[in-house]
Amino acid sequence: MSTYSDKLKIFSGTCHPELAKEICDNLGTELVDAEIIRFQDGELGLTISETVRGADVFVIQPTSPPVNENIMELLVMIDALRRASARRITAVVPYYGYARQDRKAQPRDPITAKLIANLITTAGTRRLLSIDMHAPQIQGFFDIPVDHLYSAPIMIEYFRNKGLENLTAVAPDVGAVKRVRSFAESLDIPMAIIDKRRPKANVAEVQNVIGDVKGRNVILFDDIIDTAGTIAEAARVLKEKDATNVYACGTHGLFSGPAVERLKKAPFTEIIITNTIPQQTDHGLDNLKVLSVAPLLSEAIDRIFKDLSVSVLF
Numbered sequence: 001m002s003t004y005s006d007k008l009k010i011f012s013g014t015c016h017p018e019l020a021k022e023i024c025d026n027l028g029t030e031l032v033d034a035e036i037i038r039f040q041d042g043e044l045g046l047t048i049s050e051t052v053r054g055a056d057v058f059v060i061q062p063t064s065p066p067v068n069e070n071i072m073e074l075l076v077m078i079d080a081l082r083r084a085s086a087r088r089i090t091a092v093v094p095y096y097g098y099a100r101q102d103r104k105a106q107p108r109d110p111i112t113a114k115l116i117a118n119l120i121t122t123a124g125t126r127r128l129l130s131i132d133m134h135a136p137q138i139q140g141f142f143d144i145p146v147d148h149l150y151s152a153p154i155m156i157e158y159f160r161n162k163g164l165e166n167l168t169a170v171a172p173d174v175g176a177v178k179r180v181r182s183f184a185e186s187l188d189i190p191m192a193i194i195d196k197r198r199p200k201a202n203v204a205e206v207q208n209v210i211g212d213v214k215g216r217n218v219i220l221f222d223d224i225i226d227t228a229g230t231i232a233e234a235a236r237v238l239k240e241k242d243a244t245n246v247y248a249c250g251t252h253g254l255f256s257g258p259a260v261e262r263l264k265k266a267p268f269t270e271i272i273i274t275n276t277i278p279q280q281t282d283h284g285l286d287n288l289k290v291l292s293v294a295p296l297l298s299e300a301i302d303r304i305f306k307d308l309s310v311s312v313l314f
Helices: 015-029 069-082 112-123 137-140 152-162 174-187 230-241 259-265 294-305
Strands: 008-012 034-038 043-047 057-059 088-093 125-131 146-149 167-171 191-200 203-210 217-225 245-253 271-276 288-293
Touching: 008 015, 015 057, 015 294, 034 069, 043 069, 057 069, 057 294, 069 112, 088 167, 088 294, 112 137, 125 294, 137 146, 152 174, 152 217, 152 271, 152 288, 167 174, 174 191, 174 217, 217 230, 230 245, 230 259, 259 288
Parallel strands: 008 057, 057 088, 088 125, 125 146, 167 191, 167 217, 217 245, 245 271, 271 288
Antiparallel strands: 034 043, 191 203
16 A cells, blocks of 8 residues: 555656656555557547546656657646646656757757756746756746755765776767766766767767776766767777777767667776666667666655655755
């Protein structure tokens, strides 16, 4: 029997029900029975089998590929719950899609990170819970409270338990320096930086390595592994600089397009990601390790429901 009464209700879209069930197991509750309906023309509908009136509702739905489908599912669920008189709706979006377009880099560019924030808010969301947004300033695109959690503590605990020596944390680009510096300080290890340029989308060229990696076990730490071009090229260069072992850490393992083949060919000792988005089990990455974010999200949901501080999880 759940200890949360009938005022806490957890929903899941079709993107990642496994994560939602793991969160429910941690909280000692069950998913609300809801069915996503797909009409013949591709439109979505929703059937909810129990009342949510006056309830504190959490909708768990990463916006990973197929990103447009999953975003629309999230919006339809939020709209249905708002119209069913839920007291508060929190969108739990472990991976926030469209986040890489967070500014106008060129004339006439869209700012899709803001667009998605507007859609989620307008649908009726009262709060957003996410992990490792591509740019922390995306929180400012929302006019509702945002709890922005980090996967770093999960990764830090993993490497502490491994007991490796001669570790160096490596930022795969300048944009990741702040994140990687905090990671390195927590492990009390030095850091290095990959100097790269990106001539076009999903193409990365490594120019230089700033810092000493010779004879070191290096940890490449980033938020997203998408096509894996950046991180695979960085691993190759680090090995050329005589790094002993190269570990890849990424919060969100998108593995788009040629990513799996690139990761197989790259000289990684281990590839560590989290389960913010669902992963295939048959892609043949024998050195892949998936860490669960369910305990982190469960604790955050518990604290939000009880109106306690979430900042202790940062």
